[in-house]
Amino acid sequence: MVPITTLHYLVVAAALFVLGVIGVLTRRNVVIVLMSIELILNAVNLNLVAFSRMWGNLHGQVFAVFIVVDAAAEAAAGLGILIAFFRNKETINVDEIDLLKW
Amino acid sequence: MNPAMNSALNSGMAPVATPFFFYLLAGLAVASGLAVITRRNAVHSALALIVTLLAVTGLYLMLYAPFVAAVQIFVYAGGIMLLFLFVIMLVNIERSSKERQFNRMWPVGLAAACALLALFVSAFAKGKALFPDRMMSLPESSNTQQIATMLYGEAGKMGQYTFAFEIASLLLLVAILGAVIMTKKKI
Numbered sequence: 001m002v003p004i005t006t007l008h009y010l011v012v013a014a015a016l017f018v019l020g021v022i023g024v025l026t027r028r029n030v031v032i033v034l035m036s037i038e039l040i041l042n043a044v045n046l047n048l049v050a051f052s053r054m055w056g057n058l059h060g061q062v063f064a065v066f067i068v069v070d071a072a073a074e075a076a077a078g079l080g081i082l083i084a085f086f087r088n089k090e091t092i093n094v095d096e097i098d099l100l101k102w
Numbered sequence: 103m104n105p106a107m108n109s110a111l112n113s114g115m116a117p118v119a120t121p122f123f124f125y126l127l128a129g130l131a132v133a134s135g136l137a138v139i140t141r142r143n144a145v146h147s148a149l150a151l152i153v154t155l156l157a158v159t160g161l162y163l164m165l166y167a168p169f170v171a172a173v174q175i176f177v178y179a180g181g182i183m184l185l186f187l188f189v190i191m192l193v194n195i196e197r198s199s200k201e202r203q204f205n206r207m208w209p210v211g212l213a214a215a216c217a218l219l220a221l222f223v224s225a226f227a228k229g230k231a232l233f234p235d236r237m238m239s240l241p242e243s244s245n246t247q248q249i250a251t252m253l254y255g256e257a258g259k260m261g262q263y264t265f266a267f268e269i270a271s272l273l274l275l276v277a278i279l280g281a282v283i284m285t286k287k288k289i
Contacts, residue, residue: 016135035147053238076278091155
């Protein structure tokens with residue numbers, strides 16, 4: 001069988017990235033859009049760690065740890081916004097969150 | 103740490119059945135990623151995302167990154183997904199799981215994502231020479247120590263990412279403050 005190279009991991013990361021992009025662009029539920037954003041961040045992390053192994057140093061892994069920290073902060077802030085909005089308008093569909101629309 | 107013990111640990115860990123575990127974990131990650139974006143119930147999506155995170159953790163362990171795998175389990179699968187599940191509970195999604203799930207512009211979104219996938223495939227096909235076949239195997243037993251040296255610095259001199267580490271802690275403080283203030287009833 002063909003040995004598993006860096007390219008295999010990059011293909012998996014690209015597939016997860018495209019799934020996350022589809023989720024962000026097509027779903028109506030805001031919570032699922034936020035979860036698709038987490039999928040995208042995981043794909044980027046996988047990419048970084050695969051390249052860190054390819055080059056043999058740990059810069060990619062340290063960057064991946066920082067991305068996990070950043071994803072935690074962004075999930076907390078995004079979900080706070082969602083709760084504050086839900087308290088005012090009682091909806092979580094992105095179609096109906098259009099107060100700033102013309 | 104005894105150097106003899108260190109080299110014994112490093113030389114005894116030969117990976118077994120690497121293609122089997124890789125295809126298993128990769129297939130699990132992609133299948134549960136697909137489940138995240140297609141489930142009608144948001145709790146099902148959250149559980150599928152947890153399965154994705156665990157599969158990606160397995161892939162990190164195959165890539166000789168035990169510290170990143172542990173951080174992923176602790177922070178992502180243990181903290182962020184818990185936050186998502188609490189918010190799903192608070193936001194009362196029962197009503198929205200019976201409505202239409204995909205918005206009206208879903209063909210356009212799908213076409214854009216397919217264009218992105220085509221771009222990725224062409225990049226991988228053309229740039230195959232950039233990724234060497236032989237991958238080095240990083241030492242596992244000193245992984246956490248090396249990451250800690252890069253983050254915090256050795257005795258007497260700073261690491262390479264100490265400033266970024268301090269900024270990350272400030273970022274977490276600001277995000278938590280923002281989340282608490284935004285969800286208060288009266289500011």
